[in-house]
Amino acid sequence: MTNKQRREAQMAYITDKTLLEEQQICRKKLQKLNFIDRSDFDGIAEIVKDLFGKSENAFVNPPFYCDYGKNIEVGKNFFANYNCTILDVAKVIIGDNCFIAPNVSIYTAGHPIHPISRNSLYEYGKEIIIGHNVWLGGNTVICPGVHIGNNVVIGAGSVVTKDIPDWSFAAGNPCRVIKKITDDDKTKLFHNEEIDEEAWNDIVNRMDFSYKED
DSSP states (O other): OOOOHHHHTTTBBBOOOHHHHHHHHHHHHHHHHHHSSSOHHHHHHHHHHSSEEEEOOOOOOOOOSEEEEEEEEETTEEEEOTTTEEEEESOOOSSSSSSOOOOOOEEEEESSSSHHHTTTOBBEEEEEOSSSHHHHHTOOOOOOOEOOOOSSSEOOOOOSSOOOOOSSEETTTEEEEEEEGGGGGTTTTEEEEEHHHHHHHHHHHHHOOOOOOO
C-alpha cells in the first residue's frame, strides 16, 4: 500500500513526497485565504469553497489552518471564527448550521505514544464527525476519532476525548456532559436571562423549529 492509501484507511503511515505535494497545494490556498483583504467577504467565501472538499454557504474568518482542506466536509451555513485549526489527515465531517468559536482546534492527527514508534515518523489519522446544529466554544480541542451528536454545545476551553451524545451541553477537561438541552432552554439567552419579547417574536416568525435528529 502507498502511504496515501494507508492514511486514507486510517492506518499507520509516513508523510512522504506525494503527501507533501498535496499539502503544498493546500498551503497555497491558505496563503490566499490568510492574506486576503479581510473585508472581502465574497472573496473569502470563494477561497473557502475551493479549499474544502464539500461546503455550501460556508464562511471562515481568517486566519485558518489545515493540512489538506479536501478532507474537510461541512454542511450548510458553516461558520468558523478566527484562528481555527483543523488537522485533516483523516476526514472531518461537520453537519449543517455549525458554529466554531475563536481558537478552536480539531485534530484527526496523532502519533504513537512510545518514543521508538513515534520517532520512526509513522503517524495516524482518525476521522472526526460533528452533527448538525453544533456550537463549539472558544479554545475547544476535539481529539482524534471523536463523534459529536446533533444539537450539541461544547463549553469554552473543553478538551473532547470521547463521543458526545445528541442534545447535550458538555464542557471541561476532559469534556463531559453537564446537562441535556431541552425545550426549557429555547427562550434562554445567557444563563437564565430570557430572550426579549421583540427578538423572540422575530425568531418565531423566521426560524424552522424542526431539528435534524440523525
